[in-house]
Structures are given as C-alpha cells and as structure tokens.
Amino acid sequence: MTVPGIISGSSEVTSSPRERKIIVANTLPLQSKRDSETGKWSFSWDEDSLQLQLKDGFPPETEFLYVGSLNAHVEPNEQEAVSQTLLTGFNSVATFLPKDLQEMYYRGFCKHQLWPLFHYMLPMFPDHGDRFDRKLWQAYVSANKIFSDRVMEVINPEDDYVWIQDYHLMVLPTFLRKRFNRIKLGFFLHSPFPSSEIYRTLPVRDEILRGLLNCDLIGFHTFDYARHFLSCCSRMLGLDYQSKRGHIGLDYFGRTVFIKILPVGVHMGRLESVLNLPSAAAKIKEIQEEFKGKKLVLGIDDMDIFKGISLKLLAMESLFETYWHLRGKVVLVQIVNPARTSGKDVEEAKRETYVTAKRINERYGSVDYKPIVLIDRLVPRYEKSAYYAAADCCLVNAVRDGMNLVPYKYIVCRQGGSLVNDSSPRTSTLVVSEFIGCSPSLSGAIRVNPWDVDDVAQAVNSALKMSEAEKQLRHEKHYHYISTHDVGYWAKSFMQDLERACKDHYSKRCWGIGFGLGFRVLSLSPSFRKLSVEHIVPVYRKAQRRAIFLDYDGTLVPESSITQDPSAEVLSVLKALCEDNKNTVFIVSGRGPESLSEWLSPCENLGIAAEHGYFIRWNSKKEWETCYASTGTEWKAMVEPVMRSYMEATDGSSIEFKESALVWHHQDADPDFGSCQAKELLDHLESVLANEPVVVKRGQHIVEVKPQGVSKGLAAEKVIREMVERGEPPEMVICIGDDRSDEDMFEGMLSTVTNPELLIQPEVFACTVGRKPSKAKYFLDDVADVLKLLKGLGDSSSSLKTTSHTEVAFESII
Numbered sequence: 001m002t003v004p005g006i007i008s009g010s011s012e013v014t015s016s017p018r019e020r021k022i023i024v025a026n027t028l029p030l031q032s033k034r035d036s037e038t039g040k041w042s043f044s045w046d047e048d049s050l051q052l053q054l055k056d057g058f059p060p061e062t063e064f065l066y067v068g069s070l071n072a073h074v075e076p077n078e079q080e081a082v083s084q085t086l087l088t089g090f091n092s093v094a095t096f097l098p099k100d101l102q103e104m105y106y107r108g109f110c111k112h113q114l115w116p117l118f119h120y121m122l123p124m125f126p127d128h129g130d131r132f133d134r135k136l137w138q139a140y141v142s143a144n145k146i147f148s149d150r151v152m153e154v155i156n157p158e159d160d161y162v163w164i165q166d167y168h169l170m171v172l173p174t175f176l177r178k179r180f181n182r183i184k185l186g187f188f189l190h191s192p193f194p195s196s197e198i199y200r201t202l203p204v205r206d207e208i209l210r211g212l213l214n215c216d217l218i219g220f221h222t223f224d225y226a227r228h229f230l231s232c233c234s235r236m237l238g239l240d241y242q243s244k245r246g247h248i249g250l251d252y253f254g255r256t257v258f259i260k261i262l263p264v265g266v267h268m269g270r271l272e273s274v275l276n277l278p279s280a281a282a283k284i285k286e287i288q289e290e291f292k293g294k295k296l297v298l299g300i301d302d303m304d305i306f307k308g309i310s311l312k313l314l315a316m317e318s319l320f321e322t323y324w325h326l327r328g329k330v331v332l333v334q335i336v337n338p339a340r341t342s343g344k345d346v347e348e349a350k351r352e353t354y355v356t357a358k359r360i361n362e363r364y365g366s367v368d369y370k371p372i373v374l375i376d377r378l379v380p381r382y383e384k385s386a387y388y389a390a391a392d393c394c395l396v397n398a399v400r401d402g403m404n405l406v407p408y409k410y411i412v413c414r415q416g417g418s419l420v421n422d423s424s425p426r427t428s429t430l431v432v433s434e435f436i437g438c439s440p441s442l443s444g445a446i447r448v449n450p451w452d453v454d455d456v457a458q459a460v461n462s463a464l465k466m467s468e469a470e471k472q473l474r475h476e477k478h479y480h481y482i483s484t485h486d487v488g489y490w491a492k493s494f495m496q497d498l499e500r501a502c503k504d505h506y507s508k509r510c511w512g513i514g515f516g517l518g519f520r521v522l523s524l525s526p527s528f529r530k531l532s533v534e535h536i537v538p539v540y541r542k543a544q545r546r547a548i549f550l551d552y553d554g555t556l557v558p559e560s561s562i563t564q565d566p567s568a569e570v571l572s573v574l575k576a577l578c579e580d581n582k583n584t585v586f587i588v589s590g591r592g593p594e595s596l597s598e599w600l601s602p603c604e605n606l607g608i609a610a611e612h613g614y615f616i617r618w619n620s621k622k623e624w625e626t627c628y629a630s631t632g633t634e635w636k637a638m639v640e641p642v643m644r645s646y647m648e649a650t651d652g653s654s655i656e657f658k659e660s661a662l663v664w665h666h667q668d669a670d671p672d673f674g675s676c677q678a679k680e681l682l683d684h685l686e687s688v689l690a691n692e693p694v695v696v697k698r699g700q701h702i703v704e705v706k707p708q709g710v711s712k713g714l715a716a717e718k719v720i721r722e723m724v725e726r727g728e729p730p731e732m733v734i735c736i737g738d739d740r741s742d743e744d745m746f747e748g749m750l751s752t753v754t755n756p757e758l759l760i761q762p763e764v765f766a767c768t769v770g771r772k773p774s775k776a777k778y779f780l781d782d783v784a785d786v787l788k789l790l791k792g793l794g795d796s797s798s799s800l801k802t803t804s805h806t807e808v809a810f811e812s813i814i
Contacts, residue, residue: 264490268482275389411430428475586719732762
C-alpha cells in the first residue's frame, strides 16, 4: 500500500521516451461534433477528461495513445476516415461499437447490472433493479473483445504500458494477456468494490476476478475497496495475499499481482484557470449579493439514487426544525447535474427531491427567502466554480460513491485568488459522507452517516458555527493534501508502481493455461521444467545407488480422492521400485504410522517416514524408531485446551491428534475468520510455549505444534546420512512432493547433498506436483504424471535386471 505523500522508487519517472502509455477507457478524451450542413466531423480535446489530465504527471516528451469510443455514432462508411483523423491528429484509436451492442454493453450490463451491484444495490425484485441477463453479459464480453482488438493493432508489447480505466473493461485484461503473455498491464477501478457478500451474488464473479488478476497492478481509491477485492479473491478463488515492504501482492500462478491504493486527485491548473475567468468573478459577486447576510451551504450532485440528495434535504429540514434560530439565515443551493442513467429509480429520486424541497420551502420559507434552491439544468463550469468559491459550507451526502471530487474542487476554489480579498485568510468547512471514496483523505472534514438525518443536521450546524481560526486550520490542512496529491501525482505514482510490478517479466518462463475467460499465465523460473521419463532414465540406469523420497497425499493419491488408501497401480509401482536392490525408497508423509504401515504393507522393502519424519521405519521387518529426544507430553497438556477453545469459537475447525504433534485445521471455517483465528492462535501458542522444546508453525489452513527439529527435510537428511555411513552413498536422489511441507524436503535435500562432510555429489531430481513456484527444479502436472514417471523407472529396473541375468547366463555358458 502506498502511503499518501510518498512515491515508491525515485522521484522522477524513469520511462524512456520510446515507452508509450496506452490509456484505454470506455470513451476517448475527445469532444465530437458533426457539421449539419457539410456533414464533416470535427474533434477537440475534452479538457475535463481524466485521461487527458493525467498527462501532467509525466515529462512533456512522453507519448500517450488513447483507445476508446467516441461520444457520437459514426456510420460504418465514415469510420475509416475518422480513424485516420483521430490517429494522426489526436493519437487516438476509436472502437466503433455497433449501436445495438453499445446499448447492451453500456446501458445494459455496465449501468444496469455492474454499477448498481458495485454500489450495493441488489435486484431483489424485478421492479427494483435489473436481474442478471446472460445476453447483456455476452455483449459486455464482445465489447471488451473489440477494445482488445484495437489495442493489439497498435501496441508494441515489449515497450508499451497499457493502463485500463474503470469497470467497463474488466475482462479486457484476459484478452490482452492471452495474446501477449508478458504485456505490461495496469487497471484502476474508479467505482467502489463491494464486499464479498454482495459481489458473490454476481453469476460471472469468477470471470471478472480472473480478468482483473491478469493485470500486473490493480488500483483502488481506498483500502476498503482493496480489502473487499482481496476478500473476494480469498473466498472465491482461494488466493492469499501478503505485504512486501509496504506493497500488497497476490500470488497468482507464479505472477505477483500488486495492489495500489491511492485516491485520484483534481487538476489544479484547470480549476484555477476557470476560477480566474472574468465571468466567474462576476458570478461570485452576483451570488454574494443574492445571499447577502445568509450562510450558503452548497451541494453539487448527479441525479441518481446513490447521491443522497433527498436525504440531504431531509437533513436540512431537521436542521430548520431543531435549530430554529437558523431559519431565514441558511440557504442550501443544490445543483443537480443531469442523470448519467435513466430508469424508474432515477425518476422516483427526482420526484422525491422536488416534493421534499417544495415542502421545506413552503414550511420555512417566505416571500423573499427560499431555504432550498434547486438548480436543475446544465450549469457551466465557471458558474459551478463561483458557487464553490462563495459557499460557506459544502455538504456531500452520498450513500455510496467511488471517489467524488466535489469536496476537492470546493477546497481549491475557496483558495482561489479572485473569490476573496488576497489579504484575508482562506477558510472552508466540509461535511462529507463516510461512504464516499474521498472521505479517508479529508481528515479535517466532519464525517457523517447520511442515513442519520439528525446527525447530518447537527454536523451542518457545527460547521456553520465553527470559529474562523478552526475553519482556517482545517482548510490549510485540506488544501495542502489536495494540492500535493493532484491528478498528476496520482498518475505518476501509479505508473511508477506499474513499472516496478513489470520489471521481472522477462526473467521468467510463461505458459498460457485455461480456456476462454478462465485463461491465465503461469510464470515460473527459467530453470523450472517438466521432468520427463526420457530425461531421467539414462541417469537412473547409470546410478549404482539411488535414494527415492515420495510424498503420499497429493503425490501418489489425489487430494480429492474419497478413499485415501493406495490404488493397485500405486502398490505395483512401489513394489517394482523396492525390488531393485540399488534403490532405497521412502514414503515421507504427515500421516500417522498406523495408517501408512497398514496401507503400504504389500511393499515389504518400502521405508516409511511418518508424521513428517518423527517416526522412521526402513522396511516392514524393522521396528519404528525416532532419533528425536523425548520431549514428554507435558506440552500437549498445555496446547490441547488452547486449541480446543479456538475450535469451539471457530465453527468448522477441528483438532487432529498425532503421536508427535497437535494440529488445528480451519479449512472448513469461514476463510477470513479462520485466517484471523489462526493468526491469533499462533501468537497465543507461541507465548504459552515460549520455554518448551517445541515449534509452532502455520501452514495451509493449519496451525501445528510439534517437537523441535521435526520436518521432512531432516527425515530425508537422516536417511541419506545413514546410507553414507553404511558405505552405500547415493549417486542419484529423487524427491517428489506437492505441498508446503515438501518444500522443506527439497530445501533440506539440496543442502544435504552439497554438504562437504558427506563427500557425495549425487544427481538430484527435486520435483513438485503442479506448475507452481517451488524450490524444486522440476515439475509434474498431477498424480497420473507421477505414476507414469515412477512406472518408467520401475520398468527400467526390470529391464536392467533381465539384462544382468542374461549376461550372467552367457558367461556361465562360456
């Protein structure tokens, strides 16, 4: 997570001028106009567009390329000419969506399904929001595919950085990553990301999550939004995250997907230039004259159900009812921006707004005084700036909003040079909803729950009666943050983190796996490769002594198998390996000695290291032994009641009792609560067992307590040392496993065979099951692959034995 005010890395963007930034958004930062007489198109930059403003964070020579749709429909026969004009004159690539697709994609899926859901609105009834429509989803995917096609036409994948904006294009990363595995890809979500309880209701939840995870960096305005996204990844995809030197990262098939948390800022120059226009200065004077002697409270909101306009009016009604001395002295000017969407909900919100405003004006107004002034028209920017500058208090009462830059603009305009006498101190007061994205960054604002109208009324009263000194202090604090965290800072900070996230792209090997929207890239070390029978058999045949270590669950038997006893095929393969006198074969497992010895009894020469090596048996005729000094059972008496209390408090958890260990499992508990409880249990047990000869370890959905020095790695080391002491040092070591405990075995194996004291240099084949990051050098895809490899080795042993018998017979004949 990036701390506000600090940009990771150097203070300058290190991009070379040859590296383009490709900004992909639903709409291009352009204004389009068609001449009604000539029919010719003309285009100009939209100075208020975020995509255009973010250029301020980069050196002037940085090249930007924009990909998106125009805000006007262009006929198919005109599209080629328009495309050429846009590319040569504006470095822009237009995605011409067919009219019906545009309607279903934008008006349909984006605005009537994604947007309400991301703002916590569920379609509980057909007349209360639109239910999920598979056709609209298909339109969304088709539109994203068209965007990807346009990006692919212009991208230089080795140099360009692609930055995707907002929820309209959340599956676009999948299409781009599928075409270019090492593409440098960032995404920023400008809306809220809902909690997992809301998001999980979306039928295509996994496809969208996987789409975002195909990026290298994902940005959010607040930690709450990022936390909800991470929780969804944990609950729905089983992914864990961790913080590395202040940066949150998700491991996704060997790629680290980083999370960026930084709210977007405003364009200071644009606001100040508008404020300094003569028309703005004249309007400020007009407003001050109109509301002379009154306190002006300002609200500027879009007309939609989430902006809380009607709740704001109810709060003002409560203000006039409770604080009667403010009647006639306070005016709320509510500017209503045109609605971005249409529908019954918007019409109801508009009707309620007018009814409430009329009631308040009739009850508390007079001939020359209206407590509520509704401005429901397209208001020019200079006029809005004038209202910002003249307002004593700004009230933002949204019930849910991704960011909302109205408070930022208000602060900048209050600071502006033409609104007040330059010698007077600047002041401002803010009352903001705690449910909007900018709220955490405005520490001097009065935060309110918009649903509690009495609390909002009290907050407005507090703001209006605040002392000038306090208003000045709060204003200075806000202005300093806003002016140093403008849109340029936001863009530069995001791009620096994107560059850092992509720096290892070409140091790893990549494989594309999965179909359709489930596609993802597996990224692994270049030395990591699949272990083939053809590669290992020549070394196997040449070696005179071999040590073979095999995990059980997930290696010889699938994790998903209902019965955990070995199949006839497994037993056959193990017996073939054990019958070769050159082999020392061990099963190294976390399971107990009783079950392993029972299941594997047909393999008489098979060694078993049970409970991660606490118990070792060289073959079925030998007794179980342990080289670990007895630690007694006193520690178990201390651990069991602690674990039991956590088990009782955590639904779905359980305790596993082993001879050498106690294990608390939470794989069936709530993922977030189970993980939280595991951390608490780990801390609790470490403090309780501080002076005991045991270790407390946290693994995949477990917390385990076991004697010090017990691990699969040490068990394998013990076997190899004993082979050396017997005068039978291994010339070849094979080690195969699938989980975290097997990584200890791989690591221990490599350190053991390189130990100069042992005077051995065997060929080592450490192999993990599944393509994932590992300390092993090789991988096999699944249990079937493991058995295929072992069968190949067993067949090789049989052929060697046959060859040997033939040679002996031939010599006896001679």
